[in-house]
Amino acid sequence: MIFGKQASTTSELVSVSLKTLLDLARPAAGLDLKHSTIRAGQSGGYVSRFKGRGMEFEEARGYQPGDDIRSIDWRVTARTGETHTKVFREERERPVFISVDNRPAMHFATRGVFKSVLAAKLAGLLAWAAQHHGDRIGGQIFTGSVCRELKPQNGKHAVLRFLNAISNQDDDNLLEQATITLEHVLARLMHHARPGSLVYIISDFRGINDQVEAYLAKLSRHCEVVLIFVYDPLESHLPEKGRYRFTDDKRDVVIDTGDRQRLLKYQQHFTRRLNQAEQIAKKMGLAFIQCSTIDDPIQRLR
Incomplete structure (x- = not known):
C-alpha cells in the first residue's frame, strides 16, 4: 500500500491530472510550431506546400x-x-488537430512516466502553444474501444475542452476488448482534419501497416503532419537477466527475463515498428519526433 506524498507522486506517473496539463501553459509559450522534416529542412509555418486554399x-x-x-x-x-x-x-487562424493514443499498451513504462502520461503532456504543450499562436485547437483521443473527435475552435476555452477530454479518460476502457485500430483512427482522422490543418499524431504506433501508410499519404497531401513516436526505454534496450516486477497500482506481474529469445523477439517488434514509422515519415517528408518516457517533453518538442 502507498501512503501520502508517495501515493500522489506515483499517481502522477501513471495518470495525468487536469492541473498538470493546465500548468503546461507557461512553458508552452516558448514553443514554435514549425517542424523540420527528416528529408529536408522544410518548415511547416503558415505558408504551406499542401493543397487547399487556406482561405x-x-x-x-x-x-x-x-x-x-x-x-x-x-x-x-x-x-x-x-x-x-x-x-x-x-484565414488567420490555422486549425491544429492533435490525435492522442490512449490505448491499453500506452499505459506502461519501466522508467519515467507511463507512455499515456507522456502523450497527454505532449498534447497539452502543443495545444497551449497553438493557442499562444492564435490557432484553432481540436483533436482526437482514442482508447482501445472509443474514438472521440473535437472540432477545432478558437481561444482558451478550446484548450480547456481538449485538456478535459484527455484527463477524463475512463479507466474502464482499458479493460474492454480492443476494437479500435490505428487504421480505424486514421480513416476517421482524414474526415475530421480539414485541408491546411497542422496534424499531430502522438502514439507508440502499434498496428502500423501498409494501410496506415496509405492513410498517412492521403492525409499528408492536404495537411501538414507531424508524427510523435513515444516509447519506453525497455522497448529499445533489453534488460539485464533477472526477475522484474511490473505494477499499475492495482495488479502486480513478475517477469523472468531469463528467456533471451523471447525478449529479443520483443525488441525486434519494437525496432521494426520504429523503423517503419521513421521510413514512412522520410518517404512523405513528414516531421518525425521520438520521445521516451524518461525524456523532458518540452525539450523534445524544441
Whole structure:
C-alpha cells in the first residue's frame, strides 16, 4: 500500500491530472510550431506546400475580367442572372488537430512516466502553444474501444475542452476488448482534419501497416503532419537477466527475463515498428519526433 506524498507522486506517473496539463501553459509559450522534416529542412509555418486554399469565403461580387473562372459562384449567378465570383480572404487562424493514443499498451513504462502520461503532456504543450499562436485547437483521443473527435475552435476555452477530454479518460476502457485500430483512427482522422490543418499524431504506433501508410499519404497531401513516436526505454534496450516486477497500482506481474529469445523477439517488434514509422515519415517528408518516457517533453518538442 502507498501512503501520502508517495501515493500522489506515483499517481502522477501513471495518470495525468487536469492541473498538470493546465500548468503546461507557461512553458508552452516558448514553443514554435514549425517542424523540420527528416528529408529536408522544410518548415511547416503558415505558408504551406499542401493543397487547399487556406482561405475562407467572404462574399460574392460581380465577375470582372481576369477573375478565375473556377471561382464563379454558380448559385448566385443563376439566381441573379449575372455572373458572380466568390471572394476569399486568408484565414488567420490555422486549425491544429492533435490525435492522442490512449490505448491499453500506452499505459506502461519501466522508467519515467507511463507512455499515456507522456502523450497527454505532449498534447497539452502543443495545444497551449497553438493557442499562444492564435490557432484553432481540436483533436482526437482514442482508447482501445472509443474514438472521440473535437472540432477545432478558437481561444482558451478550446484548450480547456481538449485538456478535459484527455484527463477524463475512463479507466474502464482499458479493460474492454480492443476494437479500435490505428487504421480505424486514421480513416476517421482524414474526415475530421480539414485541408491546411497542422496534424499531430502522438502514439507508440502499434498496428502500423501498409494501410496506415496509405492513410498517412492521403492525409499528408492536404495537411501538414507531424508524427510523435513515444516509447519506453525497455522497448529499445533489453534488460539485464533477472526477475522484474511490473505494477499499475492495482495488479502486480513478475517477469523472468531469463528467456533471451523471447525478449529479443520483443525488441525486434519494437525496432521494426520504429523503423517503419521513421521510413514512412522520410518517404512523405513528414516531421518525425521520438520521445521516451524518461525524456523532458518540452525539450523534445524544441
